[in-house]
Amino acid sequence: MHIRLAELAERLGVELQGDGNLMITGVSTLKDAGSGEIAFLANESYRKQLADTSAGAVILRPQDAQDLATTALVTDNPYLAFAKVTQLFNNRPLVPSGIHASAVVAETASVPSDCRVGANAVIGEYVEIGAGSEIGAGTVIGDHCVLGSQCHLNANVTLYHDVILGERVRVHSGTVIGADGFGFAPDKGRWEKIAQLGGVRVGNDVEIGANTCIDRGALGDTVIGNNVILDNFVQIAHNVELGDGTAAAAQAGVAGSTKLGKHCTLAGNAGVAGHLELCDGVFVAPKTVISKSISEPGGYATGTAQMPMNEWRKSATRFRQLDSLARRVQQLEKSKKD
Amino acid sequence: MHIRLAELAERLGVELQGDGNLMITGVSTLKDAGSGEIAFLANESYRKQLADTSAGAVILRPQDAQDLATTALVTDNPYLAFAKVTQLFNNRPLVPSGIHASAVVAETASVPSDCRVGANAVIGEYVEIGAGSEIGAGTVIGDHCVLGSQCHLNANVTLYHDVILGERVRVHSGTVIGADGFGFAPDKGRWEKIAQLGGVRVGNDVEIGANTCIDRGALGDTVIGNNVILDNFVQIAHNVELGDGTAAAAQAGVAGSTKLGKHCTLAGNAGVAGHLELCDGVFVAPKTVISKSISEPGGYATGTAQMPMNEWRKSATRFRQLDSLARRVQQLEKSKKD
Amino acid sequence: MHIRLAELAERLGVELQGDGNLMITGVSTLKDAGSGEIAFLANESYRKQLADTSAGAVILRPQDAQDLATTALVTDNPYLAFAKVTQLFNNRPLVPSGIHASAVVAETASVPSDCRVGANAVIGEYVEIGAGSEIGAGTVIGDHCVLGSQCHLNANVTLYHDVILGERVRVHSGTVIGADGFGFAPDKGRWEKIAQLGGVRVGNDVEIGANTCIDRGALGDTVIGNNVILDNFVQIAHNVELGDGTAAAAQAGVAGSTKLGKHCTLAGNAGVAGHLELCDGVFVAPKTVISKSISEPGGYATGTAQMPMNEWRKSATRFRQLDSLARRVQQLEKSKKD
Incomplete structure (x- = not known):
């Protein structure tokens, strides 16, 4: 991959400063970038690296560009422009097109011809895969699942039956969607299982990290909104609802039937107890336990400091x-x- | 699935109130149930929903049934009756009977003819699977494992060698049983591995959630009692012993050689340090760290409030x-x- | 496996006390050992078990051996000697030699003839496996990965593309190495993905537990030093660097771009925030949150006591x-x- 800086500026819709003919061959940090690479300055604390960078070009804010001699792409949101550049330079190898000979696909499943299904993947009865989707090696998709277009399940993902994914949903390896919620009725010192009869519905443009769990509902579904992003090891219990744009960092957990609003953030290993409601825009600090519903946006914490x-x-x-x-x-x- | 209410009452051993000929076609919540569905009232805080429910019938306590005109199943333990109803209406698709052509089963393994073994499952040497068991797609069972009858391993489970499961043990996807315990001897700044020579023994009627880990013992076995229930992401270290009926919610962890008594409960992300003993009936609050043995039943907590x-x-x-x-x-x- | 005690003493380079002709057939604890077994005393709190042990021989310190009549192996580091004995008596079944017929190995991959590749394993394009390595059933290795000699990936491990493992790296089941780091740029209430262009480099003699995650770098690599040991459920985010000999117990987590020095220890479920530096020799207590960089070795904690x-x-x-x-x-x- 290589691209002229002027063309890159045009694709990103940002302002070019300096030599538009510069050929960009990669993306790196201010500290490590070489002369053919583009770097970015989004966080003021790295501003001092600007003077010494060997980057061919830098993505930065207008105020940071003013007294800079070097070539630059100027934008109010350099981090966003950087994100788009990384997508352009993404060299992830794709699963080869078509269905690998070793994959096991039920006759009743629908897999469009432009999908990519990896070795030893297993696709169950009546599954519908959306156009342009990619299914990694060893991934198992249970009966009656429906995936929207352009979904990407990496290797060794597990979807139980009746899981519905929207469009452009990415799921990383080891993640399990639709396992039974943790529901048992006590019976004179014994636990009697409550069969989990609901499913899981995931919106569009969702990213789900590695080794994460989203359990199926007991009655009714567990619901993940649009553009939700979940990191690794996130626990989403049965009948949880996550509002659009909500984010959960690694090892966060939400217990059963709790509803989070839109644009909430759970920091690493934050936990929310069951049967609560959190309004839009709540931030939960790392390793914090939320045990009461929250109706005011803002940050909440438990614990003590180091x-x-x-x-x-x-x-x-x-x-x-x-x-x-x-x-x-x-x-x-x-x-x-x- | 559909069943006459009178027959349902008889199967559950509970009292029928109202029209026994009502045909029940599903189970739902008081809020969402339709006229052919049965709902339940177990938690007093939902009592106000009773007046407005459209449910065809409701499972409830005698005191809640008194001034109720609608059709009901009356019992002292409505949550238990509800659990049994969910089992009746469970529509989980089974792995097809027999051994899938793509599964790899060692010649020395014993798999009764009424078992179900999914696509790409791998069953090792000298494994004994109990009658009526179901092994999900992509699941790997190590050499010399023994599974009791009616076990159910979902897709992509991993059992290392010499893991013993009792009868009716359910294991969810991504779970690993029998990986090496975390044991190393320091040797002048280097870690020398302690080979983990023990195994894992799991009792009867145990449920193990998704992406959970139960490590094999260093010397001697890690032991999970009867009717233990573990949620997702539970860490059970080497040589831990869990007493009968003990429950651990998601992200709980028990460090090496610790013994929990019977009917203990670890709430979400609770942790117990190594080499401790907890008596029967201990409740550990969410995200609590237990660092000393406990000889008095009751609740224990660390941390602060939100x-x-x-x-x-x-x-x-x-x-x-x-x-x-x-x-x-x-x-x-x-x-x-x- | 059986070995004369004198030969065992010689192999371990420790002092023999008593009958060198004793045939040792196993290793056990002081409490459980039989007359053909060897036990060890490393922790003073078990000293009282010495009088009653039925062990044929005991590994212990000179000061503990003095007034002991029974047969012994005497060394200043009995725990290390014990570790080496467990390795000798390790009876783990190996994956059969060669490449299993059901495994899918890319033509461009290099797998030396002394490797062991299990059933349904998948090895991608241009992968290089080191001599004597063992790849478990169902394990998926992405394109362009390089594994040093004598590596051991257990069943159902997932390596994304461009993951580099050193020599003698052991990875337990369910672990995912090289999944995307959790990087997104906010864009007017939407999350825009930052493609993760870096890789993962793991040193020599590293052990990685079950269901653990090491994410690939955003730009540049995530780096795991030599002789690092990670337990189960450990979260290593993008661009983290772990110094040689550092250890992380189960459910510990390190957020993005944080650097840990050499010989640090994260206790169970300890967490370190992103963009920090911890010097060599830091101990982080169980469930502690580290939110500031640390330049003084020693122990650090948050939280309260039980x-x-x-x-x-x-x-x-x-x-x-x-x-x-x-x-x-x-x-x-x-x-x-x-």
Whole structure:
């Protein structure tokens, strides 16, 4: 892949500054880029690297471009332009076209001729795959699943039966969609299984990381909105609903029947208890436990801040005594008044 | 699936109230059920939905049935009756009977004729599969494993060698049983591997969620009791023992050689350190770290409660100063006495 | 497997005490060992079991051997000697030699004749497998991957394209190496994907547990040093670098672009935020969140210590009032001065 800088500017719809004939052959960081590569400056804390970069061109904001001699693409959203450049330079090998001879595809399944189905993939009865989709090696798609066009399941993904994916849904390896939700009725000390009769519905333009789980609903479906992005190891329990544009970082989890609004963010290993509602625009800090519904947008946190262990031990000991400490302060205040 | 309400009452062993000839064609929630469906009321907080439900029949407690005109199944444990109804209406597609032509089954393995083995499954040497078991597509069973009757491994499960499952054990996709425990001896700054020579033994009527790990023992076995239920992403380290009826929600973890008693519950992302013992009936709150053995049943917790981030930051800062704060209160008390 | 104790002493390079002709047929714990088995004492808390053990021989320290009548192997590092003994007695069944007929290996891939490739494994274009490596059933290796000699990928592992493993790298089932890092640019409420153009490089003598994820770099590689050991469910985000000998226990996570030094330890479910640097020799306590870079070796922690839930609730309530409590103490101190 190589492209003239002027053409790149045009494709991205951004302003060109300097030599448009420069041939761009790759994308890199300010620190590592060579003379044929394009880099970007989106985060002010890297601004000092601008002076020393060997990049052939840099994507940056108008205010950062002003006193810069070097060639640049100028835009108000350099990170977005960078994203589009990475897509252009993406060299991911595709699964070969057609259905690999070793794949097992049910006769009742519908797989358009422009799909790519990898070795040892298994596609169940009455499955419908959308045009231009790619199914990785070893991936198993259960009966009655429906995938929209341009979906991409990487290798060793598992879809249980009756999972519906929208268009342009990407699923990474090891991820399981549609496994049984965790539902059991106690019966005199024994657990009686509640069969999970619902399914999973995923919107358009969704990305689901590796080794993530989205369980099927108990009754009714688990629902993932449009443009939701989930990282690795995310747990989405039965009957959860995630609003459009919501993001969950690695190891986050949402317990059963909880609804998240639009554009919420769960930081790494954040957890939300079951049967709650979070409004649009909630940010949950890393490793935070949300145990009550939230109706005000903004950030929420639990836990404490990082300390050396010997100091932490002292604070942790005092935490245990916190109620009595507060009562003692009350007592002091009272005796002062008297 | 459809069943007369009177027959359903008889199968469940519960009391019929109203029209026994009503044909039940599905199960749903009070809110969503239609006139041919049966719903249930187990949680008092949903009681207000009873007046407006369109359900053909409702499973509920005697006290909730009293002033109810509509058709009902009356029982002291409506949630249990509901569980049994879901099983009746379960429409999960089965793996086709017999061994799929693409599956690879060792000649020394024993697979009864009533088993179902999916496409591209791999069954190792000397494996014994119990009668009526179902092995999903792409699932790999290591040498010398033994599965009891009516086991169900979903697609893409991995069992290492010498894993023993009891009867009616269900394992969801992506789960790995019998991988090496995490054991290494330090040797002048290098890690020397401790080969994990034990196995894994799982009891009867156990359910194991998706993408969960149960490691094999270092010496001796990791042991999962009868009727244990594990959700997704549960980490069970080497030589852990879980007592009968113990439950672990998603992302919970138990470190090496720890023993949990019977009927313990680990809430989501709860963690228990290694080499501990927890007595029967312990409940561990979400994201709690248990670092000492527990000999009293009841609930245990660590962490703090949910706060808006700007308030949280103040408390977190003060937490660091907690020891000095406590000393200052002591000083004030002392000076008051003087 | 059986070996004379004298020969075992010689192989381990440790001192023999007692009958060198004793035939050792297995390895066990002090508590469970029989007369043909060898046990070990590495942890002083098990010293009391020494008197009652039925073990044929015990590996222990000189000071523990002094007043012991029974046969022993004496060494300053009994745990290391034990590790080596377990390797000797390891009876793990190997994947049969050669390439299984059902495996799908690209014509351009290089697989030396002494490798073992399991059933339904898939090896992509231009892959180079090192001599003596073992590839488990159902494992998928993407195009252009390079594996050093004596690597061992267990069943159902997934390597994306352009993943480089050193020599003697062991990867457990369900693990995904090289999936896309979690990178998206916000664009007026939509997420635009940043194609992940980097790869993953893993050093020599690395062990990677089950259901773990190491994401590929966005630009440049994610780098795992030599002799790193990762447990199950470990999340290594894009462009993370782990120094030699660093260890991460189950459910630990490191966010994007963070660098850990050598010989760091992340305890279970510890998490490190993105874009940080941790120096050599940092220990992070269980479930701790590291949100600032660390330049001093030693232990770090967040959170609180285990409490019964009703007491915990009181402390958690007071934690919310901690800032006001501290101000009230200040006030008391001030009024005392006045």
